[in-house]
Amino acid sequence: xxxxxxxxxxxxxxxxxxxxxxxxxxxxxxxxxxxxxxxxxxxxxxxxxxxxxxxxxxxxxxxxxxxxxxxxxxxxxxxxxxxxxxxxxxxxxxxxxxxxxxxxxxxxxxxxxxxxxxxxxxxxxxxxxxxxxxxxxxxxxxxxxxxxxxxxxxxxxxxxxxxxxxxxxxxxxxxxxxxxxxx
Amino acid sequence: xxxxxxxxxxxxxxxxxxxxxxxxxxxxxxxxxxxxxxxxxxxxxxxxxxxxxxxxxxxxxxxxxxxxxxxxxxxxxxxxxxxxxxxxxxxxxxxxxxxxxxxxxxxxxxxxxxxxxxxxxxxxxxxxxxxxxxxxxxxxxxxxxxxxxxxxxxxxxxxxxxxxxxxxxxxxxxxxxxxxxxxxxxxxxxxxxxxxxxxxxxxxxxxxxxxxxxxxxxxxxxxxxxxxxxxxxxxxxxxxxxxxxxxxxxxxxxxxxxxxxxxxxxxxxxxxxxxxxxxxxxxxxxxxxxxxxxxxxxxxxxxxxxxxxxxxxxxxxxxxxxxxxxxxxxxxxxxxxxxxxxxxxxxxxxxxxxxxxxxxxxxxxxxxxxxxxxxxxxxxxxxxxxxxxxxxxxxxxxxxxxxxxxxxxxxxxxxxxxxxxxxxxxxxxxxxxxxxxxxxxxxxxxxxxxxxxxxxxxxxxxxxxxxxx
Numbered sequence: 001x002x003x004x005x006x007x008x009x010x011x012x013x014x015x016x017x018x019x020x021x022x023x024x025x026x027x028x029x030x031x032x033x034x035x036x037x038x039x040x041x042x043x044x045x046x047x048x049x050x051x052x053x054x055x056x057x058x059x060x061x062x063x064x065x066x067x068x069x070x071x072x073x074x075x076x077x078x079x080x081x082x083x084x085x086x087x088x089x090x091x092x093x094x095x096x097x098x099x100x101x102x103x104x105x106x107x108x109x110x111x112x113x114x115x116x117x118x119x120x121x122x123x124x125x126x127x128x129x130x131x132x133x134x135x136x137x138x139x140x141x142x143x144x145x146x147x148x149x150x151x152x153x154x155x156x157x158x159x160x161x162x163x164x165x166x167x168x169x170x171x172x173x174x175x176x177x178x179x180x181x182x183x
Numbered sequence: 184x185x186x187x188x189x190x191x192x193x194x195x196x197x198x199x200x201x202x203x204x205x206x207x208x209x210x211x212x213x214x215x216x217x218x219x220x221x222x223x224x225x226x227x228x229x230x231x232x233x234x235x236x237x238x239x240x241x242x243x244x245x246x247x248x249x250x251x252x253x254x255x256x257x258x259x260x261x262x263x264x265x266x267x268x269x270x271x272x273x274x275x276x277x278x279x280x281x282x283x284x285x286x287x288x289x290x291x292x293x294x295x296x297x298x299x300x301x302x303x304x305x306x307x308x309x310x311x312x313x314x315x316x317x318x319x320x321x322x323x324x325x326x327x328x329x330x331x332x333x334x335x336x337x338x339x340x341x342x343x344x345x346x347x348x349x350x351x352x353x354x355x356x357x358x359x360x361x362x363x364x365x366x367x368x369x370x371x372x373x374x375x376x377x378x379x380x381x382x383x384x385x386x387x388x389x390x391x392x393x394x395x396x397x398x399x400x401x402x403x404x405x406x407x408x409x410x411x412x413x414x415x416x417x418x419x420x421x422x423x424x425x426x427x428x429x430x431x432x433x434x435x436x437x438x439x440x441x442x443x444x445x446x447x448x449x450x451x452x453x454x455x456x457x458x459x460x461x462x463x464x465x466x467x468x469x470x471x472x473x474x475x476x477x478x479x480x481x482x483x484x485x486x487x488x489x490x491x492x493x494x495x496x497x498x499x500x501x502x503x504x505x506x507x508x509x510x511x512x513x514x515x516x517x518x519x520x521x522x523x524x525x526x527x528x529x530x531x532x533x534x535x536x537x538x539x540x541x542x543x544x545x546x547x548x549x550x551x552x553x554x555x556x557x558x559x560x561x562x563x564x565x566x567x568x569x570x571x572x573x574x575x576x577x578x579x580x581x582x583x584x585x586x587x588x589x590x591x592x593x594x595x596x597x598x599x600x601x602x603x604x605x606x607x608x609x610x611x612x613x614x615x616x617x618x619x620x621x622x623x624x625x626x627x628x629x630x631x632x633x634x635x636x637x638x639x640x641x642x643x644x645x646x647x648x649x650x651x652x
Contacts, residue, residue: 022296022297023296023299024297026298026299026301028301031303032468061303061469062469064301
């Protein structure tokens with residue numbers, strides 16, 4: 001029955017999007033994150049370490065059901081924006097976004113959708129923004145449920161004895177999936 | 184949240200259907216006169232049964248010329264859903280506008296991408312062009328269709344068997360759902376988005392015995408009664424003037440009556456009344472699915488070979504038309520007091536959100552129920568003044584009351600026509616046309632506007648037909 005509803009949900013959209021026309025699904029991924037996770041402090045992380053991970057967010061969310069059943073993904077991209085207000089220390093960091101279907105056991109065990117390098121210097125605000133294309137992203141967002149994870153990995157070996165600390169703020173996580181009908 | 188989908192579907196289906204069906208008129212002479220019904224322009228048997236008894240007047244038969252087929256052959260829509268050019272709205276428009284008339288102008292094709300924006304507490308569906316097909320108000324579709332029957336007549340009597348189909352469906356969206364789909368307003372939390380549907384369909388076979396006759400006749404002052412018997416020439420070798428027997432034009436006073444009771448053999452009846460909706464929770468898309476779905480539908484049915492079996496009923500077509508001083512006043516009522524008695528089964532269907540399925544319970548078996556085939560009343564007036572005819576009619580049926588206005592004048596062999604009518608949605612459409620007559624046959628062309636398309640937008644068509652005089 002549920003699947004029946006799902007197909008019904010999509011039919012009019014597909015009817016309109018038939019032929020060369022598309023169904024454009026935009027997901028504000030950022031809105032699914034707990035506000036407390038969107039902006040949070042990191043550190044102090046002692047200097048001289050590599051591979052220090054901070055799991056910023058991990059959520060399971062409900063999405064529109066059934067899109068996968070009746071559409072074929074043409075393309076998908078994820079726009080990413082983040083700001084790092086680093087107060088002390090020097091580090092290179094990897095800002096990683098994970099988005100997987102809900103059946104994935106551990107979102108962080110999958111290949112990240114995006115891996116954005118960030119250079120952190122004392123007393124500086126570093127803004128990063130990028131856009132990545134990903135088939136895996138598309139496959140996750142057309143499911144009825146998905147898992148979202150955000151992780152930052154720090155390498156503080158360049159910081160000496162000075163601990164690295166600051167505040168990261170995710171400013172943009174917006175996915176756009178373009179699909180065609182598949183009935 | 185996902186289950187808002189069925190609402191979207193139903194809304195779209197309603198949108199796809201044009202409003203109350205305005206039939207495509209293939210008689211170019213009548214279409215050029217705004218579709219007005221008179222006793223001599225092809226409306227004879229559909230509008231007023233008494234027209235059967237009136238002597239044939241100007242133009243008693245029409246043969247449509249399906250010019251649209253040529254256009255259709257040259258511009259056939261794509262039927263393959265996998266083809267990039269496939270457009271479901273184009274196909275639906277084809278259903279409501281069979282390619283029998285030439286399309287001169289039509290609405291812009293419904294196209295464009297569909298956009299859905301999803302956030303934790305956001306859902307916005309922009310149907311783009313499809314928004315044009317979402318009804319502004321409740322949608323009522325249907326009608327009473329008298330299909331081709333078989334029969335014969337002897338003098339004033341006739342006998343016929345004719346299938347009748349009655350369909351009516353009313354579909355409505357609540358303002359919030361309409362706003363979300365038609366105006367792309369965002370879905371919001373803790374809100375119910377609902378729709379209702381009320382539909383009935385029944386089919387019967389009508390066995391009808393009818394009588395149409397002249398009840399009164401008085402010749403015009405100063406003339407003799409030439410309305411009966413063989414036509415006679417004036418003695419100088421000229422053929423008889425057929426208009427001398429035509430009460431529309433000879434100034435006589437004549438009253439024609441018609442009545443045709445019918446036995447209705449009910450073949451199938453089905454009725455559904457449903458109310459459904461989804462109510463959003465505190466959050467549209469959270470870690471769980473907080474949407475509550477509700478739907479209740481009550482169905483009633485009976486059919487030959489199924490529970491309840493056949494139905495039985497009676498009805499009648501009635502008509503009268505008066506001619507006086509070249510005025511015509513007609514009143515025709517089709518399916519008067521037409522009812523069918525059924526033994527019906529009633530079921531109630533409730534959607535269980537917890538079980539995610541419908542639970543049906545039988546409310547009644549063989550419950551006596553009387554359905555009605557709604558009457559259609561046509562009142563027409565016309566005045567003939569030499570070569571000119573001015574006419575008007577009012578048609579009232581279950582779904583709407585429409586008005587047709589039309590005029591025709593002959594300039595020798597050439598006719599000029601103009602008219603207007605209010606369509607099933609109350610919007611005025613205009614028509615005009617011309618015709619040329621060669622003895623007993625004529626060629627007629629008409630151009631008329633209409634809104635028979637899923638967008639209910641203005642379109643123009645050219646109709647052509649041959650008229651037998």
